[in-house]
Amino acid sequence: MRNNRFTRAILCAAALLILAAPAGADEAQPSPLRAPLPLSEPAPPGKPAAISVQGWGADNANCAEWTNSCVVCQRNEAGVAACSTPGIACQPKDVVCRRQVEKKP
Numbered sequence: 001m002r003n004n005r006f007t008r009a010i011l012c013a014a015a016l017l018i019l020a021a022p023a024g025a026d027e028a029q030p031s032p033l034r035a036p037l038p039l040s041e042p043a044p045p046g047k048p049a050a051i052s053v054q055g056w057g058a059d060n061a062n063c064a065e066w067t068n069s070c071v072v073c074q075r076n077e078a079g080v081a082a083c084s085t086p087g088i089a090c091q092p093k094d095v096v097c098r099r100q101v102e103k104k105p
Contacts, residue, residue, distance in 0.1 A: 051095065053066065053067070053068050053070075053071045053073055053083060053092075053095055054073065054081065054083060056068075056095040057073050057075065057081045057083075058081075060097060061075075061079070061101075062100060062101050063075070063097035063099070063100060063101065064099045064100060064101045064102070065097070065098045065099040066095055066096060066097045066098060067095070067096060067098060068092040068093055068094065068095045068096075069090070069091075069092060069093045070086040070087065070090035070091070070092045070093075071083050071084055071085070071086050071092075072084045072098075075101065
């Protein structure tokens, strides 16, 4: 009786494997190529999405440190800007100045 149950279980498992195999797997057809998606239009000038953090710093020379909540940029004493690298899942916001350039007396 015990041997009979084991044999039935093996036969059921084999039948399931045979039925689960896709028909004609040896003759798989390549999927047809899809038409390319249309490119989205760039944001119009002046919109926050169109202004890079570096570009914002170039347009606002009186700002010593600015950020979009993903990238932080700082301008050194010589006026050269350097920016951090954003995180992979960062959602940028509008660029804001966090510190103005100190005026020399």
